[in-house]
Every structure is written in structure tokens, then in C-alpha cells.
Amino acid sequence: MSSALARLPHELDARVAGVARPHPSAPELPLVIPRNVDELVECLRAATREKLALVPCGLATKLAWTRAPERADCLLSTRALDAIVAHEPDDGTLVAQSGIALATLRARARAGGHWCTPDLPRPETSTLGGALALGRSGADRTRHAPLRNHVLGMTVALADGTLAKSGGRLVKNVTGYDLQRLYTGSHGTLAVIVDAALRLFPAPESEAWLVRDVADATEALRVARAASELTTRWLTLSIERRRERWSVLGRLAGKAPVVEHELALARPVLGAPAARDADAAKLADEVRDASPSTAANFARIGCRPSRLAEALGIVGESLVDARIEPTIASIEFTTSRSTAQLAALRPALAKLAASLHLVSPEAGVETFDALGGSSSVARADAPSAELALMRRLKAQLDPHGVFACGRFVGGL
Amino acid sequence: MQGAWIAELRELLGPRGIVEDPTKLFPYEADGIVLLRRRPEIVLLPRTTEEVSRVLRILHRERVPVVARGAGTGLSGGATPVDGGVVLSLARMRDVLAIDTVDRVARVQAGLVNVDLSLACAKHSLFYAPDPSSQQACTLGGNVAENSGGPHCFRYGNTTQHVLGLVIVLEDGTVLDLSEPRVDPLGFDLIGLFVGSEGMFGVATELVLKLMPKPETTETLLAIFESLDAACDAVSDLIRARHEPSAIEILDKLTIEAVEASVYAAGYPRTAEAVLLCDVEGTRVEVANTVAGILEVARARGAIETRTAKSELERKQLWAGRKGAFGAMGRIAPDLYVADVCVPRTRLRELVGHTTRIARERNLKLATVFHAGDGNLHPNIAYDRRDPEEVKRVLEAGDEIMRLCIEYGGSLSGEHGIGLEKMKAMEWLFTRDDLATMCRVREAWDPDRRMNPGKLIPMRACLETKQALVRPEERPHAEAHR
Ligand SMILES: Cc1cc2nc3c(=O)[nH]c(=O)nc-3n(C[C@H](O)[C@H](O)[C@H](O)COP(=O)(O)OP(=O)(O)OC[C@H]3O[C@@H](n4cnc5c(N)ncnc54)[C@H](O)[C@@H]3O)c2cc1C
Numbered sequence: 001m002s003s004a005l006a007r008l009p010h011e012l013d014a015r016v017a018g019v020a021r022p023h024p025s026a027p028e029l030p031l032v033i034p035r036n037v038d039e040l041v042e043c044l045r046a047a048t049r050e051k052l053a054l055v056p057c058g059l060a061t062k063l064a065w066t067r068a069p070e071r072a073d074c075l076l077s078t079r080a081l082d083a084i085v086a087h088e089p090d091d092g093t094l095v096a097q098s099g100i101a102l103a104t105l106r107a108r109a110r111a112g113g114h115w116c117t118p119d120l121p122r123p124e125t126s127t128l129g130g131a132l133a134l135g136r137s138g139a140d141r142t143r144h145a146p147l148r149n150h151v152l153g154m155t156v157a158l159a160d161g162t163l164a165k166s167g168g169r170l171v172k173n174v175t176g177y178d179l180q181r182l183y184t185g186s187h188g189t190l191a192v193i194v195d196a197a198l199r200l201f202p203a204p205e206s207e208a209w210l211v212r213d214v215a216d217a218t219e220a221l222r223v224a225r226a227a228s229e230l231t232t233r234w235l236t237l238s239i240e241r242r243r244e245r246w247s248v249l250g251r252l253a254g255k256a257p258v259v260e261h262e263l264a265l266a267r268p269v270l271g272a273p274a275a276r277d278a279d280a281a282k283l284a285d286e287v288r289d290a291s292p293s294t295a296a297n298f299a300r301i302g303c304r305p306s307r308l309a310e311a312l313g314i315v316g317e318s319l320v321d322a323r324i325e326p327t328i329a330s331i332e333f334t335t336s337r338s339t340a341q342l343a344a345l346r347p348a349l350a351k352l353a354a355s356l357h358l359v360s361p362e363a364g365v366e367t368f369d370a371l372g373g374s375s376s377v378a379r380a381d382a383p384s385a386e387l388a389l390m391r392r393l394k395a396q397l398d399p400h401g402v403f404a405c406g407r408f409v410g411g412l
Numbered sequence: 413m414q415g416a417w418i419a420e421l422r423e424l425l426g427p428r429g430i431v432e433d434p435t436k437l438f439p440y441e442a443d444g445i446v447l448l449r450r451r452p453e454i455v456l457l458p459r460t461t462e463e464v465s466r467v468l469r470i471l472h473r474e475r476v477p478v479v480a481r482g483a484g485t486g487l488s489g490g491a492t493p494v495d496g497g498v499v500l501s502l503a504r505m506r507d508v509l510a511i512d513t514v515d516r517v518a519r520v521q522a523g524l525v526n527v528d529l530s531l532a533c534a535k536h537s538l539f540y541a542p543d544p545s546s547q548q549a550c551t552l553g554g555n556v557a558e559n560s561g562g563p564h565c566f567r568y569g570n571t572t573q574h575v576l577g578l579v580i581v582l583e584d585g586t587v588l589d590l591s592e593p594r595v596d597p598l599g600f601d602l603i604g605l606f607v608g609s610e611g612m613f614g615v616a617t618e619l620v621l622k623l624m625p626k627p628e629t630t631e632t633l634l635a636i637f638e639s640l641d642a643a644c645d646a647v648s649d650l651i652r653a654r655h656e657p658s659a660i661e662i663l664d665k666l667t668i669e670a671v672e673a674s675v676y677a678a679g680y681p682r683t684a685e686a687v688l689l690c691d692v693e694g695t696r697v698e699v700a701n702t703v704a705g706i707l708e709v710a711r712a713r714g715a716i717e718t719r720t721a722k723s724e725l726e727r728k729q730l731w732a733g734r735k736g737a738f739g740a741m742g743r744i745a746p747d748l749y750v751a752d753v754c755v756p757r758t759r760l761r762e763l764v765g766h767t768t769r770i771a772r773e774r775n776l777k778l779a780t781v782f783h784a785g786d787g788n789l790h791p792n793i794a795y796d797r798r799d800p801e802e803v804k805r806v807l808e809a810g811d812e813i814m815r816l817c818i819e820y821g822g823s824l825s826g827e828h829g830i831g832l833e834k835m836k837a838m839e840w841l842f843t844r845d846d847l848a849t850m851c852r853v854r855e856a857w858d859p860d861r862r863m864n865p866g867k868l869i870p871m872r873a874c875l876e877t878k879q880a881l882v883r884p885e886e887r888p889h890a891e892a893h894r
Contacts, residue, residue, distance in 0.1 A: 043654065044786050090652045091756040091787075113654060123428045133598055148604055164849035165842065168823045170754045172570065172786035174559045174608050175823040175830060176840060176868070177850050181572075181604030185597055202654035231695065232625065255700075261697035302595030351623040353592050385588045390599050392856035398850070409599040 008032075008074060011046035015039060020075050022055040022404065023068035024296075025363035030074040031060070036081070037163070043076060044192070044402065045161040053404040054274035056188035057233050058099060058127030062134060064296065064361045066187050070406030076194060078129045084108055085195050086169065093152065094195040098129025105198075112342030114200035115140070118147045119284075121291045129193045135185020139236040139288055142327050143253075147184070150199040154180040156191035159402035166408055169197040182393065190397045206315075206356060207235070207280045208263055209287075213247045221309050222334045223248045224326040226269045231262045239324040241333075242290070251284060292321050295334045296361055299342060303354035305329040314348045417474045420647045421456060424466055429504070431455035440499050443486040446747065447797060448832050452493035453481070457504045461579055461587060461617040467500065468615065468666050469585030477584070477862045480611040482523060483555030485546040487750050487877045488831030490558065490610050494865055500615060502553050509618065517576055517593060522553025522616045529621065540624040544827070553574045553616050558593035559608030561827035562689065563659035563734065565890040568624070568826065571713055572607040577620030580606060580613070583858045584810040586822050591620050598755055605853070610829050611864040613857035615852040627693035630658075631703050635688040635710035640768075643686035645762035647784040651757045655705045659691040660785030663754070666678070666744065667779040667792075676738035678733025679726070688715070689734055690782070692769050710748045738792070744777060745794035755822035757787040763820060770812050774805040788826030815840060829891040830843040830868045838846035839870055 008016065012032045019028040021172055032054075034040040047054050050058045057063060060078055082104070088094070089112030096105055102123035103118075109116035118138030120126050132154075137146040138354040144150070153167025156179075166179035183191055210227075214220045220239040227250055228237055236251040250270055252262045275283045292298045308329050315331065318341070322333035335342065339360050347357055369370040387410040394412050405411060422430055431437060433453050442449045460466045469517060471478055477497030484491050493499050502523030509519040513536045518529055526547035529540045543562035544550055548558070556578070561570045568574070576593035590603055597603065606613050637643040643662050663671070667679060668680045668687060680687050688710060692702045707718050721727040733740075741748050755763045764780060767789070771778035777794040789815055794805045814824055814837045824834045824841055850869050854861065 007756065025460065084771060088756060088758065090648065090758045092651065093756070135601070139594070145569075145573060149569060158849065160847045162849070165846045166850070168754075169821060170756065170787060170823055170826075172561060172565070172783070172788050172826045173754050173823045174827055176559075176846075178559070178572065178604060178608050179849065179853060181601045181607075182624060182853065185601050190600075195530075199813075202656065232693075233698075254766070255701055257701050258695070258698045261695060280708050303513045304593065306512075328595060355594060355598055366789075385586045386590065386599070386602065388858065389588065389602065391860075393600060393853065396852040396856045412599065 006370075007050070008052070009046040009050050011042045012052075012074060014044065016074075020057070021062045022063055022072045022075055023066070023407075024064050026072070028369045029072060032074050032079060033077045033080050037157075040076075040078070040081065040157055040192065040194065041161040041163065044157055044159060047073075047315045047399060048160045051400060052402065055403060055404045055407070056133070056192045058130035059125055061125055062130060065134060065359050066407040068402035068407070074405040076192065078194070079127060081194065084097070087112060088169070089113060089123050092171065092200045093197055094200055095195055096128055097195045098127060098132070098193040102126045102127050102128060102131060108201055109200050112200070113203050114204045116152055116198060116200055117144045118142075119288060121289045121294050128196060132184050132193055132196055133188045134184065136260060139238065139291070140324060142237050143233065143235045144201060148181055151180045151184050152181055152197040152199055155194040156183055157194050158191050159398040159400065163194065164191075166198065171199055187408050189394060189403050189405075189412050191403070204235070204259075206256040206259045207251065207253035207284075208259055208262075208273040209275040209280045209283050210250040210252070210266055211247055211274040212270045213245065216246055216308075217241075217312055220246045220248055220324070221312070223269060224324075227266060228327050230265045230269060231256075233262060233328070237325065237327060239322075239326065240287070241319060242321040243321075251286060292323055292332045292334045295321075295397055298332060298334050298359050301331040301349065301354050302358045303329050303352050303379065307352040307354065311349065311352055311354050314345055314352075318342060318345070415474070417470050418454070422456075423514050424470075425458060425463065426433055429457045429459070429463075431457070440484070440493065441480065441500070443484045443489060443696070444750070445487060445489045445492070445831070445833055446509060447803065448489040448492045450493045450495065452497065452499040455499045455501055457501045457691055461581060462617055464500070464581045464617050465585045465587050468581050468583060471498065471862070472584040475860070477865050478615075479864050480557070480615045485524065485547045485550040486554060486831065487559060487752065487828040488825065488833045490829050490864070490867060491554075491830035492832055496498070497865075502551060502615075502617075504820070505553075505617065508551045511536065511623070512882060513538065515593075516625070517612055518603070518623055519577075519591065519620050520552060522619055523551050524666040526550050526552055526555060533623055537626045539626055540574065540773040541565070541624050542571045542574055545738060546692030547735075552619055552621065555731065555738070556607050556616050557609065558827065558829040561783065561786070561788065563661050563731075563783060566660055566783065567656065567658040572604060574622045575603055575619060576605050576622055578603050578606060578616050580616050580619035582614045583860065583863050587651055588614065591618060593620055605702060608829070609857075610831060610868050611694055612854055612868060614863060621752045623677040627684070629693045629694065629696050629699045630727070631680065631699050632694065633690045633703060633706055634680070634719045634721075634730060635690075635706075635715040636684045637686045637688065637715055638684075638715070640686040640764055642715075643688050643715050644764050644784065646688055646710050646715070648758055649713060650706060651785070653705060653709060655702055655709070656708060657690045657692040657785070659689070660783070661689045662780070662782055662784040663687050663734065663737060664780040666777065667741070667781045670740040670743050670779060671737055672744055674736065676733050676736030676740050679728045680733060684716075689730060692767045713826050725809060734781070741779055741794060744779065745796055747795050748798045749793040749810060750828070751791045751793070751810055752788070752825050752828040753791075753813060753817040753822055754786070754788050754826040755814065755817050755820045757785070759820045759822075760784060760787060760789075763789060763816065763822070766816050767813055770809050774809050776802075776805060776877060783826065786826060788823070803822060832867055835868060835870055
């Protein structure tokens with residue numbers, strides 16, 4: 001990877017506010033922070049003109065989640081674009097610039113009587129743009145479904161500085177292609193997210209946590225399954241493994257009488273509530289922030305719910321701490337195994353059509369997917385139809401690779 | 413159409429798989445927008461993904477434009493044939509391939525009719541949530557292409573939230589198998605991007621769809637109002653009070669009269685100016701709580717009567733009335749112009765007021781029925797297509813309604829898509845750059861723009877992009893579909 005500290009054109013140079021690494025394994029580069037959208041556009045135009053490669057970021061806390069770029073000249077942060085553009089509590093929508101911290105967004109939504117998804121760990125140091133670029137749903141996905149479902153519209157800046165909008169601010173809208181779905185989860189490889197409109201959900205009036213300690217993974221899965229059949233309204237439902245202890249945690253939230261009723265339903269399986277209302281909210285923050293994904297090294301497996309037990313069986317020995325979301329069918333875990341050792345589990349996971357994503361700053365990021373017809377999606381040397389299409393999308397939106405290449409699946 | 417490739421298609425699809433007789437092409441001339449008609453050259457009816465792939469390979473080689481077609485119930489001219497093109501109908505691809513009751517997913521062929529999926533999984537106490545009013549006829553593939561909604565999408569979301577996997581055949585016949593459901597997309601979200609692409613990115617041949625467990629309890633409520641304004645205000649209040657029923661619909665007086673005079677008669681009081689119809693689903697306690705909240709809001713907004721359905725039969729009747737509303741309006745006039753606009757839910761009353769004025773000023777008959785909870789209005793204008801002067805007034809009214817919606821922060825379509833009908837209005841809502849970006853994305857899927865060409869994005873925006881990106885000599889088939 002080459003760095004080009006001396007080469008930044010004046011539009012970018014004027015906005016350099018320090019240095020940062022585009023990946024933990026890469027050298028430091030200038031960190032460019034435009035103060036407003038006009039400056040962002042200028043920076044991108046200059047980058048295109050000078051054929052630079054940029055790594056877009058928010059607070060640069062999750063750059064280890066992709067690979068190191070093949071070539072990069074600087075990081076371009078949206079952290080100064082942190083305004084709330086519009087908030088319509090009576091319509092349940094909120095539009096904010098991408099640099100806003102999730103904590104600020106949540107507080108604003110809450111003041112209007114709403115809940116804002118995604119409920120991600122460490123919301124003070126996560127930006128909206130970062131969450132969207134990662135396509136990362138929070139623990140509340142059990143109730144609210146993935147984040148990508150609730151992005152109503154977006155404005156992005158393309159590589160040449162063009163501002164392009166898709167969708168709108170409406171809870172229902174099919175006007176034009178859903179480009180916001182394309183940008184969500186694209187890890188800054190296609191465009192810089194400038195602002196996004198989100199759908200909000202009613203803030204719960206009352207909430208409660210249920211916690212049951214269990215002997216092992218088998219019992220945890222059995223209990224979690226029983227809990228998921230009691231009510232479909234869990235805000236979160238997870239199996240947690242911490243320091244070799246297993247427990248099942250459920251969070252109920254909503255209108256007070258409804259929560260009471262659900263608590264009564266859940267009692268035979270998960271017992272009496274461990275925390276209510278204010279205490280429950282505190283516990284929620286603790287649980288959320290204890291996510292294995294906050295570790296420097298972690299892995300994530302996704303599969304069909306019916307294959308969760310088998311997938312867990314395959315990685316069981318490798319787990320240190322883990323969070324398993326039974327209705328989502330995801331296993332997020334820290335491990336003492338090396339990337340190579342985990343990669344050796346592939347054939348067994350492949351039989352379950354499970355996906356595995358490893359985040360390991362030293363070894364870079366490995367993603368593989370054992371899906372029919374697309375097992376080679378992440379392999380640049382044998383592109384599947386899927387990867388070929390992704391490349392064409394990249395070529396259309398960022399033909400000169402201004403958004404640094406090599407970071408995402410298949411070298412995108 | 414003549415040529416060796418036609419013979420090839422005949423050979424491939426057999427006599428039942430190709431329609432060439434001009435007298436039999438009539439049903440394919442239009443979708444639900446009968447004002448937009450074009451005779452297709454031929455209609456192809458493959459049965460499998462493999463056949464679709466082989467067909468598209470031939471059409472790619474011959475540079476023939478393709479319009480995919482489900483049931484042709486679309487209301488934006490999406491399935492209207494294009495000059496010199498073929499129609500590829502999914503009507504013979506209607507198998508339920510698998511229902512997985514453990515993971516709650518169904519794999520179906522794209523030509524399956526929407527309601528048939530819920531019927532197929534009813535015995536497992538599962539259902540497929542998106543329920544367009546046309547669900548007795550429209551195909552799931554058409555729903556995916558349009559990102560269709562329905563009354564219950566207020567709670568469950570439009571089609572896009574229910575698509576877990578797809579098999580798509582690209583314009584050159586490449587089969588893109590994205591059928592294994594993934595927790596999160598690996599790479600770009602191709603499925604999310606495809607849904608709502610109106611047949612312009614490829615042909616969906618198989619769909620993997622999410623099934624939902626049937627709710628423990630369902631209550632259907634009817635609130636009767638003396639004014640349409642009051643019904644709209646009640647809906648804005650319901651949203652403001654964070655009530656979460658599954659469906660919130662409004663029917664106005666003219667719609668009620670049409671429904672009650674038809675086979676869909678649901679027992680809506682003919683004297684009412686508007687009715688509010690809600691479904692509430694969930695556990696017993698949840699339902700009771702929400703019903704109480706809705707009744708309170710309705711009464712506070714002056715509902716003269718509120719009712720809850722006493723039996724499953726009554727429930728079904730109330731919904732049959734709503735879902736049959738468009739059909740029932742056939743009694744008012746031979747043709748119906750169905751607008752499909754969205755506004756923030758705080759502005760329902762204002763917009764409904766303006767649509768009434770717009771219709772009155774043009775001496776048009778307006779019947780409004782809509783997914784009020786989502787801010788998705790269907791001002792329906794009854795007209796007679798044989799009267800060109802009336803048609804002109806109808807189209808003018810449609811345009812004015814769309815412009816107003818844009819002014820109110822709304823959009824051109826909540827569920828029916830843009831197709832041909834609203835294409836020009838895209839320039840009112842989006843900038844040239846917005847549209848050019850859509851064109852670029854489209855060209856990643858279909859570089860020659862042969863799939864459903866001339867729809868959704870005004871041609872001007874597309875041509876400009878193409879010229880900006882690619883030199884003329886690099887445009888191999890550009891002339892094929894100008
Ligand atoms: C009485 C009535 C009520 C309606 N109510 C609703 C409603 O409540 N909600 C709603 O959302 N819509 C509604 N609609 C509109 C319409 O039914 C929907 O848009 C529906 O999804 C269209 O399905 P179809 O199979 O008829 O598609 P078609 O009309 O045949 O095609 C629609 C579009 O999809 C494309 N297409 C079709 N199949 C495929 C495929 N397999 N792959 C790629 N592209 C494809 C076509 O090219 C076209 O662009 C209603 C229509 C009518 C007539």
C-alpha cells in the first residue's frame with residue numbers, strides 16, 4: 001500500500017485534521033474532515049481530478065471490519081456532517097447527516113417519543129453513516145428486522161462529487177430504484193453517505209429483562225427456542241456466553257399492559273424479571289456494549305435458524321465469549337483460535353450453507369460464504385455471476401476507484 | 413416477427429409456450445393502465461428458470477427488447493409491451509417449490525399468484541404478509557418487481573421486507589442464484605436493489621419469501637365518520653399516539669356507495685361520508701389495548717359509530733369490500749384512473765382536501781380509498797376512455813395531484829411503481845443527477861437497456877449518462893432500442 005502524504009491537493013489538504021489508519025495493518029494517512037457538504041463535494045472532485053484513492057469513514061472505529069485497501073491516499077471523514085436535517089415525530093421519521101453519533105440520534109428520537117434502530121454497541125462513538133455503511137443491525141433486530149429495511153432514503157456523494165438522492169422521507173414509497181439499499185452495507189466502496197432518512201418506532205412505555213442461566217449450549221438453545229415461541233414481540237432475545245457461563249436473555253418492551261402479559265407468558269420459561277424499567281434500560285446498555293463485536297478480533301456466523309444448533313456444534317470449541325441470536329440465526333463470538341484454524345471449519349460450515357465473517361486486524365478480514373453458486377463470491381480470481389455484477393456496479397458508480405479498492409468482498 | 417431465432421424459440425418452448433397469433437395477443441397489449449396500449453410482437457411463456465435463461469440468451473444475441481409480465485394487473489404501465497419487443501410471461505411458472513415450516517420460508521416460482529401462497533401455507537398456520545388488493549390475480553414476481561404493498565403492509569412492510577432470496581435471470585441469460593437466505597447480504601445488497609426495479613434489471617424466476625405465524629387474535633374495526641376530513645384526522649392522531657394496528661384504511665362516500673351496490677357489499681353504511689377500517693393483530697392483551705386506543709381516537713374525532721366484527725365471516729366481508737373497491741367502481745364509470753401518491757402522515761387531510769378540489773374543478777368524479785396509515789393515497793378518478801376530452805382532464809388532474817404531493821414532501825408512488833405512466837414526473841421529484849445515478853445502476857444490470865426499456869427513468873437522463881460514461885464507439889447496441 002502506498003501513502004501519498006505530500007500529494008494531497010489543496011482542497012483536501014486544507015481540511016486535514018490529523019492522521020488515522022485506513023486499517024489497523026496499514027500505515028497512517030492524513031485524515032481529511034470536510035466541515036460541510038460543499039467541502040465534501042470539493043474534496044471528492046479534487047480526488048477524482050488527481051486520481052486519488054480515499055477511504056470514507058465516520059469516527060474510523062470499524063475500519064478493521066474490511067481489508068486493508070490496495071492503495072489509499074487519505075481518509076475522508078463525515079464526522080463534521082452531524083446535523084439533524086428533519087425530524088417529524090408525528091410522522092415517525094428522522095433525517096440526519098451521516099456524521100451524527102447514534103447516541104445523539106437516539107436521544108433526539110426518544111425526545112419525540114420514538115425508538116431509533118439500530119441499537120448498536122457504543123453509540124457515542126458510532127456514527128449513523130458508519131452504521132449504514134456497515135449495514136449493521138443492532139440487538140433490536142429481533143423485533144424491528146434489519147436496519148436496511150428502515151432506511152427510507154439517502155443522499156450520497158459519488159466519487160466525482162455528484163450528489164445523488166434516492167427514496168425519500170416517507171414510510172412508504174416506491175418511487176425510483178431503492179439505491180439506499182445498495183449503499184447500505186457497501187462499506188464506503190460506492191459513495192459517501194451524506195444523509196439518510198430513517199423510520200422510527202414507538203418508544204416503549206415499559207420494559208423488562210428476563211435472564212436465565214443455563215448449563216450449556218444445548219440447554220440454551222432449547223430455552224431460547226421455547227422463549228421465541230411464547231411471544232413474537234421480543235425486542236431482543238439472545239443466548240450469551242461469558243466466561244464459560246451460558247445464559248438466555250430476553251428483553252420485552254412496549255405498552256405497559258402488553259409487557260405485563262408477555263412477562264406472565266414468559267415466566268415459566270425464563271422466570272421472574274431480572275430488571276424493570278429504569279434498571280432494565282441500564283442493563284440494556286450493559287448487555288449491548290458487551291457484544292463480542294466490540295473486541296478487536298471476532299467472528300460472525302449466519303445461517304438458517306434450523307441449522308443453528310449444528311453451526312454452534314461446529315464452532316463450539318472455538319468460542320470464548322459469544323452472543324447468539326436464535327431468531328436471526330447469527331453467532332457472534334470471540335475466539336482464541338487463529339484465522340487459519342477458523343478457516344479450517346469452512347467445509348463443515350459450507351454443508352450448512354452458513355456464512356462466516358472474521359474480523360482480525362492482523363490477518364485482515366476474511367469473508368466466505370458457502371452458498372450454492374456463489375461460494376466464490378469473495379474470490380477475485382474466479383468471479384461468480386454475483387461478484388461480476390457487483391464489479392459492474394462498482395465500475396458504474398466509481399469507475400476510477402476513488403473509493404479505495406480491495407477492502408470489500410472480491411477485492412471491491 | 414420472422415427469423416431463425418423465432419423458430420428457435422418455438423422449438424425451445426413448444427406450441428403452448430409461444431403466442432404469435434395476432435388475435436391472441438390482445439390480452440397482452442396493456443396492464444391495468446388501459447390507456448397505454450401496444451401490441452407485442454410475440455409472447456413467450458417459459459416454464460422453468462432454465463427455459464427463461466435459454467430464451468434470454470437468444471434474445472440477447474438478437475438484441476430484442478424484453479418486457480417481463482406477471483398477471484398484467486400493474487397500474488403504472490410497467491408491463492406495457494415495447495415496440496419491436498417480446499413479452500416474457502411468467503404465467504406458466506406458478507409452482508410452490510417448497511415450504512419450510514421450521515425456518516418459515518417458501519420457495520416459489522415467480523408466476524405464482526399472491527393469494528395462492530397464503531393458501532398453500534395456511535395449514536401450517538403461516539401466511540405471507542404483503543396483501544395487495546389485487547392478490548387474487550397478481551403474481552409474486554410482479555409484487556417483487558413493483559415492491560408492492562397492501563393494507564397489512566402498514567405493520568409488516570412492503571414486499572421488500574419479505575424477500576429473502578431470488579433467482580434472477582439477467583438480460584444475457586446468466587442465472588444469478590441468490591436463493592439461499594442470508595442473515596445479511598454478503599457484498600452489495602443485490603436482492604434489496606432488485607426489488608422494485610420494475611422489470612428493468614432482469615427476470616425473477618424463483619423467489620424465497622418470508623412466512624409469518626398467524627397471529628393469536630385478530631380484530632377488525634370499522635369507524636364511521638360524517639366527514640372525510642375527520643377520518644383523515646383520526647388517522648394522523650393514531651400515528652401520533654403511536655398505535656400499531658396492522659392495517660389502517662379509509663374509504664370515502666363514493667367508494668362506499670360503489671362497494672355497497674356491488675357483489676363486494678360489506679355492510680358499510682351508505683350514509684357515511686367516510687369509514688375507517690382497521691385490523692388489529694397480536695396477543696389478546698395487545699389487541700384489546702390497541703382496539704381501545706383506536707376507539708378512543710375515533711370517538712374523539714367525532715366518529716358517529718364504531719363497530720368490531722363479530723365473526724370471521726363479518727371480518728372477511730369488511731375486507732372483501734375494501735379489496736373489491738377498485739372493481740366495484742366499475743359501476744360508476746367504465747374506466748378508473750388509480751392515482752397512488754404518498755405524503756407524510758401529518759398532511760393527509762390537506763392532501764385529500766386538495767384532491768377533491770382538483771377533481772371538482774375539472775368536473776371529474778373522484779372516489780378515494782387508501783392505505784391511510786402509510787400516507788398512501790389512491791384518489792380514483794372515474795372516466796370513460798372513449799371521451800378524449802375527459803381523458804385529458806383526468807391526466808391533468810393526475811399530474812396536479814402528483815405535483816402537490818411533491819410540494820408536501822411526498823412522492824409519486826407508494827406501491828404501484830412509475831412504469832410508463834409517471835415517468836415524466838420523475839423529473840419533478842428528482843434532479844438530473846439523481847436520475848443519472850439510477851441509470852448507471854441500471855446499466856450495471858442491463859448494459860444495453862433491453863429489459864423493459866423506456867420505463868421509469870426519462871430517456872433523456874439515461875442518454876446523458878450513457879454519453880458521459882462511454883464513448884459512442886463503445887456503445888455496441890445503442891441504436892437497437894432508440
Ligand atoms: C384492482 C387492483 C388492485 C390493486 N391493488 C394493489 C395494492 O393494494 N397494492 C399494490 O401494491 N398494488 C396493487 N395493484 C397493482 C398491481 O396488482 C401490483 O403492482 C402487482 O404487483 C402487479 O403484479 P402482476 O403480476 O400483475 O405484474 P405485471 O403487471 O404483469 O407487471 C408489473 C411489473 O413487474 C414486472 N415483472 C412482472 N413479473 C416479473 C418478474 N418475474 N421479474 C421481473 N419483472 C417482472 C413487469 O415487467 C412490470 O414492470 C392493484 C391492481 C389492481 C388492478
